[in-house]
Amino acid sequence: QVQLVESGGGLVQAGGSLRLSCAASGRTFSIYAMGWFRQAPGKEREFVTAISKSGGTITYADSMKGRTTISRDNAKNTVDLQMNSLKPEDTAVYYCAAGRLAVVAVTASEYNYWGQGTQVTVSS
Secondary structure (H helix, E strand, O other): OOEEEEEOOEEEEOOOOEEEEEEEEOOOHHHOEEEEEEEOOOOOOEEEEEEOOOOOOEEEOHHHOOOEEEEEEOOOOEEEEEEOOOOHHHOEEEEEEEEOOOOOOOOHHHOOEEOOOEEEEEEO
């Protein structure tokens, strides 16, 4: 029902910033809670942040608090991830996900739709 495409990844130096975007196509983007996950080489997919369908509820992984901001624009069918003070350990493929959730979820299995991912590399 919805297709997701991430963009904005790239190479950035430690301490720098990056803004990722997720563009969704579908009839009713506003019915989906949205989440960002990441997966580094040799590691399992990890929760980053999520936002409820109307934007009223937001949650962040502890490691992301204070330097990451998720936002959505239901008129544009987009969800953004602003990341500041990036660290080498943030290096991963970042995925956008959508789910028909009551509020938000922090586990990947709760989401039904996934983008292809965008690579974020933070140099030392």
